[in-house]
Amino acid sequence: MDLTLDNLACRRAGRLVYRDLCFRVEASQAAALRGPNGVGKSTLLRQLAGLIPVAGGDAQLGKASLASNPQGFQEQVAYAGHLDAVKSALSIGENLMLWAGINGTDAARARAALARFGLDAIAARPAAQCSAGQRRRLGLARLLVADRPLWLLDEPTVSLDADASALIADLVREHIAAGGMALIATHVPLGLGDIPTLEMTPPDAAAGHQGDPFLAGAWA
Amino acid sequence: MRGIASLLTRDLALALRLGGGGGIGVAFFVLAVVLIPLGVGREAATLARIAGGVLWIAALLAALLSLDRIFQADFEDGTLDQLMLSPLALEQVVLAKSIAHWLTTGLPMVVIAPILGAMLQLPNSALPALMIGMALGTPALSLIGAIGAAITVGVRRGGLLLSILVLPLYIPTLILGARAVEQSLLALSPWPALGLLAALTLFSAALAPFAAAAALRINTR
Numbered sequence: 359m360d361l362t363l364d365n366l367a368c369r370r371a372g373r374l375v376y377r378d379l380c381f382r383v384e385a386s387q388a389a390a391l392r393g394p395n396g397v398g399k400s401t402l403l404r405q406l407a408g409l410i411p412v413a414g415g416d417a418q419l420g421k422a423s424l425a426s427n428p429q430g431f432q433e434q435v436a437y438a439g440h441l442d443a444v445k446s447a448l449s450i451g452e453n454l455m456l457w458a459g460i461n462g463t464d465a466a467r468a469r470a471a472l473a474r475f476g477l478d479a480i481a482a483r484p485a486a487q488c489s490a491g492q493r494r495r496l497g498l499a500r501l502l503v504a505d506r507p508l509w510l511l512d513e514p515t516v517s518l519d520a521d522a523s524a525l526i527a528d529l530v531r532e533h534i535a536a537g538g539m540a541l542i543a544t545h546v547p548l549g550l551g552d553i554p555t556l557e558m559t560p561p562d563a564a565a566g567h568q569g570d571p572f573l574a575g576a577w578a
Numbered sequence: 579m580r581g582i583a584s585l586l587t588r589d590l591a592l593a594l595r596l597g598g599g600g601g602i603g604v605a606f607f608v609l610a611v612v613l614i615p616l617g618v619g620r621e622a623a624t625l626a627r628i629a630g631g632v633l634w635i636a637a638l639l640a641a642l643l644s645l646d647r648i649f650q651a652d653f654e655d656g657t658l659d660q661l662m663l664s665p666l667a668l669e670q671v672v673l674a675k676s677i678a679h680w681l682t683t684g685l686p687m688v689v690i691a692p693i694l695g696a697m698l699q700l701p702n703s704a705l706p707a708l709m710i711g712m713a714l715g716t717p718a719l720s721l722i723g724a725i726g727a728a729i730t731v732g733v734r735r736g737g738l739l740l741s742i743l744v745l746p747l748y749i750p751t752l753i754l755g756a757r758a759v760e761q762s763l764l765a766l767s768p769w770p771a772l773g774l775l776a777a778l779t780l781f782s783a784a785l786a787p788f789a790a791a792a793a794l795r796i797n798t799r
Contacts, residue, residue: 370799404659407659407663408662408663409659409662409798409799410799411799432662432663433665435663436663437659437660437663439656439659440656441655441656441659442655442656443655443656443657443659443660444655445588445592445655445657447591447592447595447596447598448588448591448592448595452588452591455584456584456585456588457660457664459580459581459583459584459585460581460584460585460661460664460665460666461581461664461665462580462581462665497656500660
């Protein structure tokens, strides 16, 4: 299984964010996604998570095409964005157990994931009392209770300490060693060594303003 | 199935814990009805005549008050994105959340309605029509409300917009619910109105998950 971006394009509210993106992540490979702020790294990850429709081109993950079979594509993807999807009113343990329940994985794996992220000692504590780094860890622990071949990580090391950042690198290495893939948007070195990098650049200004945004699908 | 059960129990737990606002709808329902005799006067005949309509309007407003809870918090903290990626279909998510909303808002109102009815001098003969009507009709309030909540999920302070969107859609439920009570007051059969109320709930159960899921997909782009 591999991920292939084939002239992928994205529009948001009629504005062209990027187009003609071509890239390939092979099985057992992690790749970095780099570029200046606002270039569309998070947008690309959300698009690959099936949350933003394809405006042109396609992405293939194994047999599933993002343009023609977004459901099948989405089912193979785990996404960790800027928001950690942590419920303050639930305890740390309950938060992760919920996702294990929704994903149909067993409670033992959720406990193992908590231990892996160093959250087992505080599992009974309300998530409202978490620090920013602990919330982030809890959000990332969700990756371990879903069996998804492609991980899309949006700046995973933000607000994490050095140990936790090293843990993320370890987990990504384990994930790709098991045949998985990862695409990681980042501004800092990840400690994954020399991995393929998709360098994003802003689209040329003229192309972005061609035509009427309404006709180009801003209304859809 | 286990996924839906997890989501449902989570939504119930969140609604019942501090800040979840689970009891707000019911408290509003009780308070609004208690105010009526103070404003209208305590003449039994008048109160009995308006009781059905008053109870249903209060139920409508109470349901409305808690609608933004269905999706708003999940949208803001990223949970909705994760639910869209989960093995659950978004339509199932909508249904589970509507059921949770009904269990924390509609069901307590069904239980408490006869007490408030008696307070408004509603004769005992009309209480079954009120209770059955509420049990059949309030799920439609949660389901139709879920559509409105999904449409306004990206709007900050969208509560007012939500009311304007949803209240007109509540009109058939209000008419039929109040009609059932009125019919039994007149010693006529409430069943035609109750049957239509049930049909309305079934229709919204069939439509709302798809409509709300479509709106959520557009709003999370």
